[in-house]
Amino acid sequence: MSAVDIQPQGRQMSLSPLHWRRAWLSIDSNERIIALASSYLGGLILSGIFVLVLAATTKMSMAALGLIAVSLGLMAVLPAHRFAILMVSSLAYVGLRPFRIEGWSDLVSTKASALPSVIGSQGLTALSVVIVIAIAALFMGLVKSGLGGRLTKRPLVAQMVLWFSLLAIAMAVPAGSVASAVLWPIVGVWISCFWILAYSVADMRGKDATPLTLRALFLRPFWGGSAAPIGKSFGYLNRFKANDDRELAVTRLKALKLAVWALVLTGILTVAQWAAYEQAGLVPLHNAIIAHATGAALPGVVNWGSLLVNYFIDLLIISVWGHLIVAVVRMSGYCIPRNTVNPLASRSLSEFWNRYFYYFKELLVDFFFYPAFARYFKKNTKVRIAFATFCAAGVGNFMYHFMRETYVFAEGDLIANLAIFQSAVFYSLVLAIGLVISQWRGRKFAREDGFLAYHVWPRMNVIAFFCFLKIFDDISGEGTLVERADFALSLFGV
Amino acid sequence: MTDSPIRSFVEQLLSERGKSTDIAHSDPLFTSGLLDSMAATELMLHLEAEHGVDLADADFDISRLDSMADLEVFLSQAA
Structure with missing residues (x-):
């Protein structure tokens, strides 16, 4: 049996599809495969095959696939820095795709026409991302310090009140005004990150010690998804974190x-x-x-x-x-x-x-x-x-x-x-x-x-x-x- | 903690759902999907009835009950 043979150990070679299915399903408990995947080269090959499989599904945009490929490639080369790569990639992702749905993107493109053309919808969106990160940091700081009083004891209610207040103001200002052009993208970026922000705030009551600044920057993980965060938050992710080379493989x-x-x-x-x-x-x-x-x-x-x-x-x-x-x-x-x-x-x-x-x-x-x-x-x-x-x-x-x-x-x-x-x-x-x-x-x-x-x-x-x-x-x-x-x-x- | 009443109760929840009761002290129960939200409500009711815990505390979070180790800490703090 060679180092890359995926047959279950101790069994004879078989052409039966069921046999190969069993062999495939047990690759994560096959010590030879795990040893190969734990190596530097094996990790790189695994990441490459993984990205090719993702591409073959044709369910991801080229931009999303590119970001995932780069992020996973870096994680394979620098496994000890996975968290830093996750943070940078996720920040890049929120910059590249700040809205979950096209309705918001289309609206911001329309609103940008009220501003000088030098700003454009991309500039407006980038500004909104920065403002939402600042809001997130401020909000989490208030919750953590308790300075927000009774309201911040119920962080979800507090966040909803703040977000709906901003929405109401955006609806109230004249549609073609600069205020409208600035406010709507903030409302849109915020709602795209609303639930992960809610999880991040809830996390602060638990044992997870991720610094507040990093929480505020982690608004949308680079793996994408809907507004319901898959993987929830740092606290949740850390419960399932691979702690050594074998677990990672x-x-x-x-x-x-x-x-x-x-x-x-x-x-x-x-x-x-x-x-x-x-x-x-x-x-x-x-x-x-x-x-x-x-x-x-x-x-x-x-x-x-x-x-x-x-x-x-x-x-x-x-x-x-x-x-x-x-x-x-x-x-x-x-x-x-x-x-x-x-x-x-x-x-x-x-x-x-x-x-x-x-x-x-x-x-x-x-x-x-x-x-x-x-x-x-x-x-x-x-x-x-x-x-x-x-x-x-x-x-x-x-x-x-x-x-x-x-x-x-x-x-x-x-x-x-x-x-x-x-x-x-x-x-x-x-x-x-x-x-x-x-x-x-x-x-x-x-x-x-x-x-x-x-x-x-x-x-x-x-x-x-x-x-x-x-x-x-x-x-x-x-x-x-x-x-x-x-x-x-x-x-x-x- | 091997034979504690709370462990027996968690094992009963697992057994009723056809899951293995062979769980480690730190194994996640709810965040892993091993037990669902209905099991969580049964556990919460048990904690209130048998241990006199008030779950209405604004800081309550289900992750505080997520493993036998978490439950042990939670109950010692509530005592």
Whole structure:
């Protein structure tokens, strides 16, 4: 057996695909591979292969891939300086991509026209990043020192009050003014970093000793992701940090395995989309809903097919996306849990929520569920759990999406803009109610109840609930709540 | 701490969820995904009922209950 042979030790060479699959899945426990990955050259080769796998998925922009390649390459060459490289890369990332979504970028490009052309949208954005870093440092300093009084004892509430105040001022000043041009980008950069800043502040109460200045600079990790931070904060990352060369090698091998799995899922996703949308005549669910709303309803069988296919394609999309980001985090030396873990195995709504988008669920639980559970309705456990769940899946879920999309308030009528969020309100409410009922019911079936009762029936319920809930999962404003409800009813011939 | 009541309770939570009860003193329970938020609520209820802990403290953070070692420190501070 050569040094790079990935066969399980002590076994004969086999051509069986299952044998090779087992060998591949055990590379992070194969001592020869670990020894190779621990070496300087092995680390470099591993990083190179990893970046090639990321590129093969075609799910990342060239700029993001370039930054990841440079960062991981430097980490492979200078493993002892991983933290410094992480800080510099993340600062570069927030400078290159300060907004999570295009709506904010487009708005800032428009607003920049009110300023001298020498500044431009890039100058305006860079200024906003610096201001947000200063706000973050000031805010964390106030919380740490306690000088902010009662308000800073509840850092999330304090941050929300400050952010909404800034939003209100930005909405109040004349649209074409210099003040408007300066304020909106700050609101946008801040909301892009809002939740990681919340985690950083929460971290300061724990054991993590990362200096405040570094926390303020770590606004968006270079591995990207949504506004829900994958990897949460320094305190969380440090719990999963590789502490020696062997642990680092194992963590990086796990990263490669996850990236390859994401590549496999990308292939399945591509085939699924081709089969559903180009061969079977189905359409994306959103298109089916809009067609129905505009009087050009598609046949019932197409609507049903589109609804079901949308569920599975959505699972594949979120899995690929999350696996790639978690893989980059692991490649950086932090063996954090996966974002999506076999969601089809979920036997209850709350289990699905945990398996589908772990870090978003964690955000809602950390900042809404636990605080509410710890404080309210302590005399009645059922009501206590229900209220905390409503705060997380209902209020928190809606606030997260609403705050992210507030660029729409930069122009147009306030009431009309608020109406954009009607489906999101309904979605959050139904999700919260569903989760409360799911938790109240508890674990209803045991293995002894049989295969159908234990495995099949609960999973079918979960799939059905989220399939239909997806009809209302909209933040675009296209298709009103009534139109979406009408589409749902039309599936049953109503 | 091997046979402490709180360890027994955590092991019961793990066992009910089909997880191994063979956990080290410093193994993360919640941040690792080993236990979910519903298990956390059960643990919080247990701490309130059996140990008289008030979790409404503004400084409360679930990471303070994240391992057997954390729980030991938390309970000694709350005592």
